[in-house]
Amino acid sequence: MSLTKLQTLITDFLEYAELEKDLSHLTIRNYDHYLRRFVEFTQIPSPGQITLDVVRKYRLKLNRYTDDNGKSLKKITQDYHVIALRAFLKYLAKRDITSLPAEKIELGKHGDRIIEFLSIEELEQIFEAATPEDSSNIIQARDRAILELLFSTGLRVSELVSLNKGSINLKNDEFTVRGKGDKPRIVFLSPTAKKWIHSYLTLRKDTLKPLFINNTRQKKFSENSDTTKRLTARSIERIVSKYTKKAGIMKKVTPHTMRHSFATDLLMNGADIRSVQTLLGHSSITTTQIYTHLTNQHLKEVYKAFHDKRRK
Numbered sequence: 001m002s003l004t005k006l007q008t009l010i011t012d013f014l015e016y017a018e019l020e021k022d023l024s025h026l027t028i029r030n031y032d033h034y035l036r037r038f039v040e041f042t043q044i045p046s047p048g049q050i051t052l053d054v055v056r057k058y059r060l061k062l063n064r065y066t067d068d069n070g071k072s073l074k075k076i077t078q079d080y081h082v083i084a085l086r087a088f089l090k091y092l093a094k095r096d097i098t099s100l101p102a103e104k105i106e107l108g109k110h111g112d113r114i115i116e117f118l119s120i121e122e123l124e125q126i127f128e129a130a131t132p133e134d135s136s137n138i139i140q141a142r143d144r145a146i147l148e149l150l151f152s153t154g155l156r157v158s159e160l161v162s163l164n165k166g167s168i169n170l171k172n173d174e175f176t177v178r179g180k181g182d183k184p185r186i187v188f189l190s191p192t193a194k195k196w197i198h199s200y201l202t203l204r205k206d207t208l209k210p211l212f213i214n215n216t217r218q219k220k221f222s223e224n225s226d227t228t229k230r231l232t233a234r235s236i237e238r239i240v241s242k243y244t245k246k247a248g249i250m251k252k253v254t255p256h257t258m259r260h261s262f263a264t265d266l267l268m269n270g271a272d273i274r275s276v277q278t279l280l281g282h283s284s285i286t287t288t289q290i291y292t293h294l295t296n297q298h299l300k301e302v303y304k305a306f307h308d309k310r311r312k
Contacts, residue, residue: 004045010035013091034084047099117260125247138203152193154262157233157255163211165229179281
């Protein structure tokens, strides 16, 4: 079956996003999925047929959609579909291809996003739960290093798993990572994170490149490659969950919770929002602003401490 004009233009847009916009492979893959779903749901063959009414019916289908397990799409996921469509329409306008103007499509309004983060006391409990009783325990040394590194740097889990031993010079307090869109940024190591990474690497006797590897997986020597031994994002998630439960903390904690905790800790200790944006690797300040409402308690404490002290 031959491709429609709309399908061909979507392919062109994805290539443009990769080459000209330098978007990450994950973003491009998601755009591909969302836009193919638009074609599937609307069954229109050309961009000129995209109208507000078509978009309205598409959004209704997204809102009513359920998968084979009866699971519906979250509102934020529905928004991602619409964001992809708007990006595609902007591309069409750039090429002077007649279609619906992207600015005519508005995103739905939702309540403030709830951000889970850990208090310093909770973080200390998790770190303590991962502390090796035996200094030769390589797995716990690795896990403590992972936890400390997540909180010290605010790395995304994808950034952490891609680190190699050569990525980090422990003589310095900083190193460069490449985040979304392959954009480089500098992150900083706390003394505690440096200590535990050094302890873990001292116990390593292999010559593999990854910073964090599976130290329990038994494979033939020929299969002990960088790829097979490197910890995955799912492995990191399990490690964080393991020590959260061991610490007796009932809330769900993920690697991204550690990232939230990193950002919140900076803001509550007086960091400005622009600096936090840079440290997190956010391309837009709007993304970073999801954290500002978390510091309300800190603002209340400032208010009580400094306001109206001269009146009797």
